Amino acid sequence: MAKNYFPQAIQNLAESLARLPGIGPRSAERLTMAMFNWKSTDLQILAEQLCQLHEKVVVCENCGNLADTELCFICSDPRRDRALLCIVETFLQIPVIEKSSSFKGLYHVLGGRLAPLDGMGPENLNLQSLKKRINEDKVQEIILATSPDMEGQATAHFLADLFKDDDVTISRIALGIPVGADLSFADSASMAMAINQRREID
Ligand SMILES: [Zn+2]
Numbered sequence: 001m002a003k004n005y006f007p008q009a010i011q012n013l014a015e016s017l018a019r020l021p022g023i024g025p026r027s028a029e030r031l032t033m034a035m036f037n038w039k040s041t042d043l044q045i046l047a048e049q050l051c052q053l054h055e056k057v058v059v060c061e062n063c064g065n066l067a068d069t070e071l072c073f074i075c076s077d078p079r080r081d082r083a084l085l086c087i088v089e090t091f092l093q094i095p096v097i098e099k100s101s102s103f104k105g106l107y108h109v110l111g112g113r114l115a116p117l118d119g120m121g122p123e124n125l126n127l128q129s130l131k132k133r134i135n136e137d138k139v140q141e142i143i144l145a146t147s148p149d150m151e152g153q154a155t156a157h158f159l160a161d162l163f164k165d166d167d168v169t170i171s172r173i174a175l176g177i178p179v180g181a182d183l184s185f186a187d188s189a190s191m192a193m194a195i196n197q198r199r200e201i202d
Contacts, residue, residue, distance in 0.1 A: 083138060108126070122158065143195070174196075
């Protein structure tokens with residue numbers, strides 16, 4: 001067992017921080033020691049902010065994005081084009097597309113993608129409310145912005161098939177982004193190109 005060089009409270013925090021992406025044990029120790037030098041009031045504010053992540057953040061009841069109130073800032077913005085719906089796998093993709101300034105419609109978060117080997121079937125995706133939105137909100141075009149890897153492509157084809165009889169244009173984002181990339185972390189220039197060069201699915 002590794003020797004413990006730090007008091008228990010410091011070790012505990014370092015172990016929690018080391019669970020974050022990109023933070024190894026050494027960085028976690030450095031961050032913990034840096035925070036140890038903070039004023040108690042600042043540490044209390046940080047503790048409160050951590051608690052609020054789950055207490056204050058809600059899921060937008062319209063699109064599935066993260067929000068402060070029942071509707072996210074996009075769904076509650078009257079300037080957004082409600083006839084245009086961009087379908088994404090996760091809410092992580094929304095800030096990436098927003099930063100690209102290439103899209104002025106609304107979003108719909110699927111909450112995953114089809115991955116039969118991981119037990120993700122159509123019943124696990126947020127499809128009921130998607131159908132309802134397409135029918136009730138007079139949507140004219142849906143843009144399938146699932147990732148350009150195998151499962152993302154399969155999900156896009158499934159959705160294109162699902163809505164082929166609806167009176168709606170179905171397009172797929174173009175590949176401004178590398179094949180196999182995780183769209184949650186795509187750069188915004190590539191994302192803008194992908195949205196602008198989307199093509200209709202026949
Ligand atoms: Zn929303």
